[in-house]
């Protein structure tokens with residue numbers, strides 16, 4: 132696999148009318164992932180109230196720093212452009228074994244709708260715990276699909292006589308209450324005991340009474356470049372100097388490129404197939420400070436500028452490993 136853009140913290144700005152913010156861009160496993168949550172050492176307190184979960188909290192420096200990106204930021208990232216997003220969840224237990232789960236069509240409503248959660252098809256090897264587990268009874272009371280966000284000070288769960296966030300020590304899309312709680316209490320061991328199953332839980336892997344060592348939730352667009360639509364442009368990002376791009380430019384400092392300027396698609400003359408053409412496109416942008424992003428229509432491009440998000444170049448987004 133060829134070298135891709137470096138993982139690290141980037142200042143991103145999914146909405147022009149809001150301030151940019153820092154997020155970790157994970158360029159491994161195909162790249163282009165924006166990390167929205169990470170637990171790794173228990174140093175950060177996740178037992179927080181609504182406004183902290185809304186705006187985000189934690190440390191944004193080291194590659195293992197713990198944070199919650201913030202529900203408003205997550206909502207804005209998911210709402211950018213006319214496209215779907217995938218959610219990938221990386222997990223590790225206390226023996227160093229890793230599992231993952233991917234959900235297509237990950238969505239978050241806005242604050243007026245209490246950041247209601249939606250997600251589609253599951254794939255992976257950690258089990259589909261977000262859907263509540265394997266039997267109907269569990270799914271009815273523990274599925275997180277369609278649930279609103281609950282914190283200790285704002286209760287939107289389906290647990291009538293109590294608050295799941297208070298019991299389980301962190302904000303989450305609780306049902307009555309959960310099969311997953313990646314914002315739970317951080318135990319410095321796997322098996323734990325207590326009055327509530329409040330650990331960092333992914334029930335379909337180690338059950339409710341095992342608290343994981345590591346979790347990371349990350350998102351990216353489900354598609355790469357839509358080359359079908361003649362109206363589409365490839366938005367390349369917001370960067371100070373667009374090296375080697377004479378055709379670029381706009382007053383806002385963002386660059387874009389019409390689909391006519393993309394490398395030929397399966398052009399007989401050039402002898403290139405689609406894959407090669409895509410690699411060429413990627414090569415064009417590889418060394419830029421902001422890597423490329425999304426395909427949006429010309430009219431949307433104007434609306435979305437300035438706009439910068441990372442998108443992978445090395446493999447199609449439907450191949451994860």
Ligand SMILES: [Ca+2]
Nearest residue numbers: 286290293294
């Ligand atoms: Ca309740």
